[in-house]
Amino acid sequence: MNGARPLLIVDDDEILRQTLAEQLAQDGSFAVSTAGSIAEARARLLERGERYDAIVLDISLPDGDGRDFCAELREADIKVPILMLTAHDDEEDVVRGFEAGANDYVAKPFRLAEFLARLRAQIRLFANSEDAIFEIGPYVFRPALKLLQDQTTRRRIRLTEKEAAILKYLYRAQGKPVPRQELLNEVWGYNAAVTTHTLETHIYRLRQKIEADPARATLLVTESGGYRLELGPQATMAGAAREVGAA
Numbered sequence: 001m002n003g004a005r006p007l008l009i010v011d012d013d014e015i016l017r018q019t020l021a022e023q024l025a026q027d028g029s030f031a032v033s034t035a036g037s038i039a040e041a042r043a044r045l046l047e048r049g050e051r052y053d054a055i056v057l058d059i060s061l062p063d064g065d066g067r068d069f070c071a072e073l074r075e076a077d078i079k080v081p082i083l084m085l086t087a088h089d090d091e092e093d094v095v096r097g098f099e100a101g102a103n104d105y106v107a108k109p110f111r112l113a114e115f116l117a118r119l120r121a122q123i124r125l126f127a128n129s130e131d132a133i134f135e136i137g138p139y140v141f142r143p144a145l146k147l148l149q150d151q152t153t154r155r156r157i158r159l160t161e162k163e164a165a166i167l168k169y170l171y172r173a174q175g176k177p178v179p180r181q182e183l184l185n186e187v188w189g190y191n192a193a194v195t196t197h198t199l200e201t202h203i204y205r206l207r208q209k210i211e212a213d214p215a216r217a218t219l220l221v222t223e224s225g226g227y228r229l230e231l232g233p234q235a236t237m238a239g240a241a242r243e244v245g246a247a
Contacts, residue, residue, distance in 0.1 A: 004031040005123065005174070006051060010041040010066070011058040011085060020056070023112055029174075038064045046076055054123055059086040059097070067100040074101035081122035083115075127172065134171050136229060137219045139210065143168045148210065162187055163206045166199075170220070170229035177223035203227060 007030045011017050014036065021032040033050070035041035038061050044050045055073070059066040070082050084102040086093060094105050103122045106115055126132055134141040139148040139157070146164040148157040159167070165187045170178055180196045188194045207214040219230050 004028055005053040006031045006033065007054050007056065007119075008033050008035065008041065008044065008050070008052045009056045010035045010038070010061070010069075011056070012036050012060070012062050013058070020112075024116070037062050038066070038069045041069065042072075045073065045078065052080060054081040054083065054119060054126075056083050056085060056119070057102075059084060059093070067097050067102070070097070070102055071100040079126075081119075081126050083119060083122065085110075127168075134168075136167065136171065136231065137210075141167060141171070157209050159206075159209070160202075162202055163209075166202060166206060167229070170227060171231075173228065175228060175231045177226045177228040179226040183226065 017034040024030040057066045081103040083104045084097045087108045146159040169186050184199045
């Protein structure tokens with residue numbers, strides 16, 4: 001599904017990997033990849049340069065300790081959320097996992113609904129962090145810097161605070177249409193003095209900046225009653241922070 005969040009599950013339990021992959025992919029929110037060892041996960045993440053919105057990492061793997069691999073990923077500047085899975089949840093294990101750079105710790109066995117809630121919470125936290133990077137069509141988007149950069153030409157586009165907020169909220173909708181009033185409330189708050197005309201003006205100016213042909217928008221698309229962001233197959237949250245630089 002277009003806009004599904006890429007997720008990597010690293011666990012040597014094949015049945016658990018398959019079960020999680022099937023459950024998480026059911027509603028199309030996640031595009032799940034799996035690995036049964038550190039070597040396989042390393043090949044995906046470091047050698048092939050794959051990008052994921054989050055990593056679910058078991059501690060006990062056939063070729064090493066997941067906590068050591070977590071520390072390795074952090075040293076490689078991979079900053080996406082990492083959820084550690086473990087059959088042991090004593091304080092010493094938990095502390096060691098957090099010291100390695102894990103964002104959360106989930107003890108086996110776990111309830112899927114709780115696991116999914118914690119996973120989504122970590123993804124939302126990361127999306128609001130200074131390290132968050134998104135890809136929108138041909139652009140790398142750094143919300144914290146209010147900056148877009150064309151990945152081919154390296155052209156930088158400065159955004160206003162409201163333009164960046166519009167793009168960020170539409171991105172979070174993962175390609176689904178957002179009604180005008182909802183977008184207006186989220187970006188400007190419940191301000192009676194601000195009308196949909198204000199939003200339409202900002203959309204117009206944003207299209208002038210990001211569309212190859214603003215009259216025929218292909219990224220920021222008008223839907224009945226609202227707008228949606230067209231996410232290409234590579235439009236995912238970047239796995240590692242990249243410095244775009246100043247204009």
